[in-house]
Amino acid sequence: MxxxxxxxxxxxxxxxxxxxxxxxxxxxxxxxxxxxxxxxxxxxxxxxxxxxxxxxxxxxxxxxxxxxxxxxxxxxxxxxxxFQPTDAKGKSEVNQWLMWQMGGLGPMFGQLLVFAAAFEDKIPEATARYDKEVKRLLSVMNARLEGREYLANDYSIADIASIAWMPPTQRLGWDLADWPHVKAWFERCISRPAFxxxxxxxxxxxxxxxxxxxxxxxxxxxx
Ligand SMILES: N[C@@H](CCC(=O)N[C@@H](CS)C(=O)NCC(=O)O)C(=O)O
Missing domain, CATH: 3.40.30.10 (Glutaredoxin)
Incomplete structure (x- = not known):
């Protein structure tokens, strides 16, 4: 092994x-x-x-x-x-979007789940703050994916990192159709047998x- x-x-x-x-x-x-x-x-x-x-x-x-x-x-x-290019610029692009997920989408989503679910929305202002922030990040991702198949050139570790945070959107009852380029990207990524x-x-x-x-x-x- x-x-x-x-x-x-x-x-x-x-x-x-x-x-x-x-x-x-x-x-x-x-x-x-x-x-x-x-x-x-x-x-x-x-x-x-x-x-x-x-x-x-x-x-x-x-x-x-x-x-x-x-x-x-x-x-x-x-x-x-x-799943990442070897040239400095290509690799940096992958890392930029990997860091974006690690420092943004993942932690903000985590906090949304804490306030919406774990604290059962007892502090609505806090839930609203993270709800707004996660939706803003999905809009950033949507704009990034307009006219491109993947977050950084070819399918890469940046995509792999963000794919994992899409199922929670479904668990919250959100419709990815609100971010159509994210939806198309997610469908592209999950059609891979590895997913x-x-x-x-x-x-x-x-x-x-x-x-x-x-x-x-x-x-x-x-x-
Ligand atoms: N930045 C870490 C976050 C890891 C993380 O928060 N993992 C969660 C599961 S997705 C966990 O272990 N939670 C247990 C806990 O909060 O005690 C990473 O990306 O590996």
């Missing part, structure tokens, strides 16, 4: 599973039960002191441990020589358990 991925059915591990499936690399999945706070157990914190998934271990590189989904995608892209395989590998979790785990992990509520 080349890699071990520590995962659960949430957006950030999905990015890594898509990448591993794209590579056709042999890997083993280890489930981290967020409801059981496995991510805060001493053994796991030795792997990732930040107590978050995903974590990747590369067994072909002396069990090298990589944390942070964006850094994992960059590592795999470098190592396998795929279907990654979703299968990610597995599902009943919505009530997902929400209970999320509330416990993010705002310390629930048992």
């Amino acid at each position: 080349s890699y071990t991925i520590y995962t659960e059915s949430t957006p950030n591990p999905l990015k890594v599973l898509i990448m591993l499936e794209e590579l056709g690399a042999p890997y083993k999945s280890v489930k981290v039960d967020l409801g059981n706070e496995d991510q805060k157990a001493p053994g796991f914190l030795k792997l990732n002191p930040n107590g978050r998934i995903p974590v990747l271990v590369d067994h072909d590189a002396d069990d090298f441990v990589i944390i942070e989904s964006g850094a994992i995608l960059q590592y795999l892209a470098e190592k396998h020589g795929v 279907t395989k990654a979703v299968e590998a990610l597995g599902t979790i009943p919505e009530d358990i997902r929400m209970r785990n999320f509330r416990k992990a993010t705002v310390g509520l629930g048992s």
Whole structure:
């Protein structure tokens, strides 16, 4: 087995599973039960002191441990020589949109879910702030994708990072048709066989358990 991925059915591990499936690399999945706070157990914190998934271990590189989904995608892209160009400008474009996802879309979406779902919209002003910000980011993405197939030239790790945050829009009941270029891009990306395989590998979790785990992990509520 080349890699071990520590995962659960949430957006950030999905990015890594898509990448591993794209590579056709042999890997083993280890489930981290967020409801059981496995991510805060001493053994796991030795792997990732930040107590978050995903974590990747590369067994072909002396069990090298990589944390942070964006850094994992960059590592795999470098190592396998795929899904990012090698010239400085091309690579920078990919990294710009990867960082945009890592610093913008992902965290803002996370906060929206905290205020809308985990805190059950008890602070409507906070929910509204993140709702507006995530929709603004989707509009930025929509404008970027007008007249282009992918976020940065060819299909790349920038796309892989953002794909994973589209299923939550559906969970919130949003219609991607409101951002037609994002919708077309998402359909293009998920038509790739790796996406279907990654979703299968990610597995599902009943919505009530997902929400209970999320509330416990993010705002310390629930048992
Ligand atoms: N920036 C990190 C974020 C990782 C992250 O927040 N992962 C969530 C699941 S998608 C998690 O581990 N949550 C558990 C917790 O909040 O305790 C990355 O992209 O890898």
